Amino acid sequence: MVIKNFSNLIRRQAEKYGNREVFRHKDYKTNQWVSTSWNKFAQQVDTIAKALAELEVKEQENLATYTQNKPEGLIIDFAAYANRAVIVPLYATSSLSQIEYIINEAEIRFLFVGEQFQYDNAYEAQKVCPTLEKLIVLDSDVKLAKDDKTSVYFSDLYKLGEESNKAALVEVRTCAAKDEDLANIIYTSGTTGVPKGVMLAHSNYNEAMRIHIERLTMISDKDVSMCFLPLTHVFERAWTYFCLEMGIRIAINLKPNEIQDTIKEVNPTIMCSVPRFWEKVYTAVQEKISSAKGVQCVLMNRALKVGHRRNLDYARLGKKAPFGLELQYRLFDKVVFSRLRKAIGIPNGNIFPTAGAPLSDTINEFLHTCGINIVYGYGLTETTATVSCFNSVGYEIGSVGETMPSVQVRVGKDNEILVKGATVMKGYYKKPEETAQVFTEDGWFRTGDAGRLTDNGALVLTERIKDLFKTSNGKYIAPQAIETKLGEDKYIDQVAVIGDQRKYVTAIIIPAYEALKEYAAQKQIQYRNLEDLVKNQNIHKLIQERINILQQNFARFEQIKKFTLLPHAFSMETGELTNTLKIRRPIINQLYRAEIEAMYV
Template sequence: MTYHHLSVLIHRQAEKYGDKVALKYRDYETSQWIPITWNKFSRTVRQAANALVALGAEEQRNIGIFSQNKPECLFTDFAAFANRLVTIPLYATSSSAQAQYIINDAQIRFLFVGEQFQYDAAFSAFGFCHSLEKLIIFDRSVVRDPRDKTSIYYDEFLALGEGLPHNAVVEERTARASDSDLANILYTSGTTGEPKGVMLHHFNYREAIRIHDIRLTAMTDKDVSMNFLPLTHVFEKAWTYFCLHRGVQVCVNLRPADIQTTIKEIRPTLMCSVPRFWEKVYAGVQEKIAQESGLRKAMMLDALKVGKMHNIDYLRAGKTPPLMLHLKYKFYEKTIYALLKKTIGIENGNFFPTAGAAVSDEICEFVHSVGINMVVGYGLTESTATVSCFLDKGYEIGSVGTVMPDLEVKIGENNEILLRGKTITTGYYKKPEATAAAIDKDGWFHTGDAGYLKGNHLYLTERIKDLFKTSNGKYISPQALETKLSIDRYIDQIAVIADQRKFVSALIVPVYGLVKNYAKEKGLEYKDMADLLQHPKVQALFRARIDTLQQQFAHYEQVKRFTLLSEPFSMERGELTNTLKLKRSVVAKNYKELIDKMYEE
């Protein structure tokens, strides 16, 4: 595959594909998907690149993009690369204070904002950001603050580049663009401390694309990818660049909550997702099986059994399934599996990369049994995403796949996973101490994740920094327990508590709808959700479900007491990061009284 530097990628693809559709986005007024051809993509990028020169953007300086996923994010990215600028994405859910920290840390002059929420957060931070000169607003329906005298809308910004008045400057800058240029600074919304800006250079992306070309051979320019995770996240960002490099059509999903609708409208062949997406699919199927009876129930259970034998016991191991098993599988493929995939919207599925958290063995087995090719992987912002991922055959359930080509992985002290290679960051922006702590003198990056290698298969055991030590001196891994328990259809969110405590407890956010259904079935009376969650029958239901799921854990690792919460953990209260990971210290502080109560004698 020919690799084109990201500064020229879109133009080279336009020469190859012309009026073929490159991107699609949803018009919410008409509920229609609007196509953007490669030619139009290329023209818009050129115009935006000229507009950046008109604004006074200088080479190797930082610009920010603070938006939900929109085609404008990509126009701006590639226009910036043409000018040798560095783009810094901010999570669309960031607060004003978070935005202010990043703008000041990176000395951002121009910030592109998406919708009203991002505009409001950015504008209220404006006075505290001395480097910030201008907001450029993607969404025309955003209402500007009456005091705002500097912001412009994206169409006004593009008008500055109409007729390409500064093309000579852009061309000259693009000619100087090199692999050693900085491409992005990605701020990780760490679960502790202030965010760190991970520097990713163009050589990091070149290498990431090269090793994915070797690994992901099933992908072609006939594929359609649903861009669902935030483009701020390295997983989706690097994946989208890779899709564009392979000529794949990218459909941009604006609002994460809309995925159930948009996936059925697009019916993609590819989509990056997090395990939570598949956990919900699994819970839905379990729910359906629980409601069925007689022959239909027996068939559904048999379909899962047959799928497991066919796909996992035989195909995965590189063996040919017996004829009768194969015929049964084919029957279910046309009936039960087909219906399931169509219901989700993935009946055209090719493969589905999944990472960002641990995937439980049950979920992994289930998804593969019904013939969905979920490519489980592991990666970090600091490694330009993928460190390892499943192969089509020979993947090991419980592992995070096989190490990517030409990436060095070794296991260090405390079983820590160490990485070395061309996809690894050179360090954290303006943070020499943090960089020195993460990358040792031999160039090994310390991930903070513990694991082991079995051949070329990588297994994760726990996040070293997240290990809890009980007051009895026993170490427990909260993620392992949380991953196991969160597959239960009644559990939406869970925070395991154990650090410096004498036993393990948990705060649980239930799936409220299912608890209400249960109350209706059992004829339970209650005033409100808080009252219902205290009901002895509801408490007993959760106790039984937790005990069933935690059997394989050692006695000291099991949840002894739990509290059901009547409202979910939230980003507003700082309990979740932008990538929806738990901030354990904030949860411990916010729920101190409830937690202490679980430890009363």
């Protein structure tokens, strides 16, 4: 299948699908989902494309979006591509200093902002960003500053496009678009150092579309995809573009903290997510199982044994299950698993691509046992997302799947995973030295992740190389493996493993506060506030017991000897987490220096 440039994708698809739904979004004023057709979407893209031409946006000029997931974001993207312009997406949660850095480096003239938080930051940034000429505000409820003389609302821009006579200019630009044109500059979150702008061309996306069509043969335009992760993240961005390419309906989730409700309203058949989402699902189900009694308890445990055998020992390997086992599974699927999937909001689930962080093998197996088809994978912004993912048959638990068609992977020095292929980025924006450092002399991209290839060609990740540390006894520690295992526990929410150049391993732990409160109530533990609760010796004993069980399979030198419980979670606002929810170890080491030192007394 030949994939064409994104510059006229929406128009081409509108000709095919007409008044069929392309996406829906929730109107929070009416609390109703609003549907948009392909024809309407194409009209909106054409109108904004003309408006951008009226603003004298240049070909290959950088435009920035700073917003939550909103329909306007997709309209802006494809209007920009029609003009051969480049989109630089900023995370809606980005701080003032973060957006200032990107605006100045990318020399942004026009910035599209979502809600009040983004507008307020952007307006402040405008004072110290000399190139920034105009803010275009997507939400009509945003209140502009009294002395703001340059910002306009999206509705004003739309009116400008409706009155424009620039259709011919836009058409000339669309026809002149090349696959080598830059489509996006996506800034990495930066767990260390300043963020780097990854340059992705239309050719990178074209290849990403092609190889996903070849690999994911189980999906079709009858599917419904929930757009849940930030569209700034390459995973959701590339996936949403893939859905548009395939004609898959999209439900745009505006508020990430409400996903538990919106997923039940939409019942998507597909949803990209990070492991954290499924960890919470697993914890909730385990809680239900542990509280079950009598016949219900026996039924659920029997169902899990049957589901594991049927789905992992047979279906996973493409084998037909014995008649009796298949009969039992169908019964348990009807009375147990289907109810579980319905409770989550995915009664008709097809596939659920999951990546961005390690997913526990225990949780992965459990979800497949329950008939939730997790397509676990691995990728980076620099590789236009997917490097590898589970095949529908033959996937190996413990791996991140087989490499995508036409993507080459080899293991280099220090077991570093190296990648080559047409999805690999053009380089880092305005950073030639950093670009040179991440490519080998023969053109392979250095991922910074350590791993190995199995005999069957599956890719296994062992650790993020930069995260590896060595104790003072000379033992190497892979902290992510420990953190992922501890994350399975219902009483543990977040973990940062410590131990670089120390004599033993420790951890800063964020407990699951609600579960902890329930435990305290059951055990009649008195406390005044969270700070009081996490210092309680009974709570400390509980967490210690849970850790001891979870880390049994780790070598003694890898095991956590001491830990500190915090009364507040790691957050993006305080710098402990990146915008993609990865922990920033240097920041955590700095902020909690006193707590860490106390564990080594």
